Amino acid sequence: YQTLYHDPRGAAEGLAVTPSPLASGSTDPLVWAHFQIDENGLVTLPAVSERFPELTSDADLVAFCSILGELQHVLVLGEEPGHAVSAADEERLLTLTGSEWEQILRADSVYASITGRQDGAASPITPGEPGRVVIRILPLHWHTLVLGSGPALAALREVHTPNGVLLQGFAVAPEAVIQWLGAGPLPLDFSPAPSTSSSAVTAVVAATGWILETEPGPALASAAVRGRAEALQFRRTFAFTASAVFLAAAAVVWILFQMDRLARQRARFAAAAAHELKTPLSGLLLHSEMLAENLGDPEHRKSYAATVATEAERLGRVVSNMLDLARLERGALHTDTRPGDLGRAVDQCVARARRRLEDAGIKLEVSISPTLPRALLDDDAICQILDNLLDNAEKHTRPAAERRVEVRVTSGDSALRVEVSDNGPGIPRHQRRRLFRPFDRPAEADGVPGLGLGLALARSLARAQGGDLTLAADDGPGATFVLTLPQA
Numbered sequence: 001y002q003t004l005y006h007d008p009r010g011a012a013e014g015l016a017v018t019p020s021p022l023a024s025g026s027t028d029p030l031v032w033a034h035f036q037i038d039e040n041g042l043v044t045l046p047a048v049s050e051r052f053p054e055l056t057s058d059a060d061l062v063a064f065c066s067i068l069g070e071l072q073h074v075l076v077l078g079e080e081p082g083h084a085v086s087a088a089d090e091e092r093l094l095t096l097t098g099s100e101w102e103q104i105l106r107a108d109s110v111y112a113s114i115t116g117r118q119d120g121a122a123s124p125i126t127p128g129e130p131g132r133v134v135i136r137i138l139p140l141h142w143h144t145l146v147l148g149s150g151p152a153l154a155a156l157r158e159v160h161t162p163n164g165v166l167l168q169g170f171a172v173a174p175e176a177v178i179q180w181l182g183a184g185p186l187p188l189d190f191s192p193a194p195s196t197s198s199s200a201v202t203a204v205v206a207a208t209g210w211i212l213e214t215e216p217g218p219a220l221a222s223a224a225v226r227g228r229a230e231a232l233q234f235r236r237t238f239a240f241t242a243s244a245v246f247l248a249a250a251a252v253v254w255i256l257f258q259m260d261r262l263a264r265q266r267a268r269f270a271a272a273a274a275h276e277l278k279t280p281l282s283g284l285l286l287h288s289e290m291l292a293e294n295l296g297d298p299e300h301r302k303s304y305a306a307t308v309a310t311e312a313e314r315l316g317r318v319v320s321n322m323l324d325l326a327r328l329e330r331g332a333l334h335t336d337t338r339p340g341d342l343g344r345a346v347d348q349c350v351a352r353a354r355r356r357l358e359d360a361g362i363k364l365e366v367s368i369s370p371t372l373p374r375a376l377l378d379d380d381a382i383c384q385i386l387d388n389l390l391d392n393a394e395k396h397t398r399p400a401a402e403r404r405v406e407v408r409v410t411s412g413d414s415a416l417r418v419e420v421s422d423n424g425p426g427i428p429r430h431q432r433r434r435l436f437r438p439f440d441r442p443a444e445a446d447g448v449p450g451l452g453l454g455l456a457l458a459r460s461l462a463r464a465q466g467g468d469l470t471l472a473a474d475d476g477p478g479a480t481f482v483l484t485l486p487q488a
Helices: 058-071 098-115 174-181 217-292 298-330 342-359 379-396 454-464
Strands: 004-006 017-019 031-037 092-097 132-137 141-147 150-161 164-172 188-191 201-204 211-214 338-340 362-368 375-377 403-411 415-422 468-471 479-486
Touching: 092 098, 098 132, 150 174, 164 174, 174 188, 217 298, 298 342, 298 379, 298 454, 338 342, 342 362, 342 375, 342 379, 342 403, 342 415, 375 379, 375 479, 379 403, 379 415, 379 454, 379 479, 454 468, 454 479
Parallel strands: 362 403
Antiparallel strands: 004 017, 031 164, 092 132, 132 150, 141 150, 150 164, 188 211, 201 211, 338 375, 403 415, 415 479, 468 479
């Protein structure tokens, strides 16, 4: 425990004065310094001292001076010794002969003269004094030292010699303990007393009486903030994912619903198309056979021929609508729009349909303004639109006692209007939104012949000419369809 080690066996077996085995410092990273203090307060360290600069490096010398300065005014807390460092450490007695003790004292005097420190503790034993010298070495106990830089944990023991009592031991640096435990997510403190924080977590380290303490509050607060952020992010992600799944499921359901609706519409269309084609074909076949075989009343042959022409015209409208539907779905429905006389075009179309409508019992009224400006139109498209509107009027006025259809042509500020009105039952409000969809026929219209294509094709033809086809907002009986076309 001092710089030079004095071998009591003498120089016969080697050097009597050699550097201490602890001169190069402790190999234990927790030990801050080994030291010895005599009754006069003289501190000695096993590290190589400032008296022998040739045996030490600058770094060792600085460390030595720092440790020595701390220990010059050391204060041991508590008069009672602390817990034993090791249960196996017991009091030991070292017995020396008088001559061995005398040799040690002489070596100490040489050491004192070399270092410049004089030990005036006890007078050396004179040579030849009989008896033996007993050195009493007590066990190491934990104590708390108060140094200039703060408290330190130390293991101390007393060594009783004829020259007085020596205090020997080593100090443990709290920083070294924390470093030895390793860096963790929570800050650690190693001290002799707990803090006043109510949230601190403490643990007493073995028999030292010192406390290892950590303050989880800031870390818990930070973890809570991170947890809330992650929970918020999770809720956002979950909400987004759930919304996406819901939208995808809704889209699938909507697609399936539309597919089912379209399938039902096409099935109804197929049945209606078969009926619409079969009826005129049956009439054509019957009356053409009667004409070919000279059957029936000869006076009615002209009527038979007219019926053949009517059914052929009806069949032509059905086929034309189906062909136009195919062109509409391909986006190939076009019109040859040019400036023309709308009144003349309407008059010609109505004239072609008049006989058919009057034969069905319809009173047809036509009103055309004499001062119509020219309009942008396609004559064939106008006739096809009117044919579909008049055909619808004929079908839906059948339940009426007096069937009446009106066609009016007027002009406005920048457009011309063609109105087709009937005195049928009218169209309920809940059906008007779907009125111009292909194949979309209300359930109430199942008894009315038709394919459900006429209004959809008529509106498409109107818009292809730069105009539109709408249903007048009238809640009364009957229905009025309005065709608008731009002026030329």
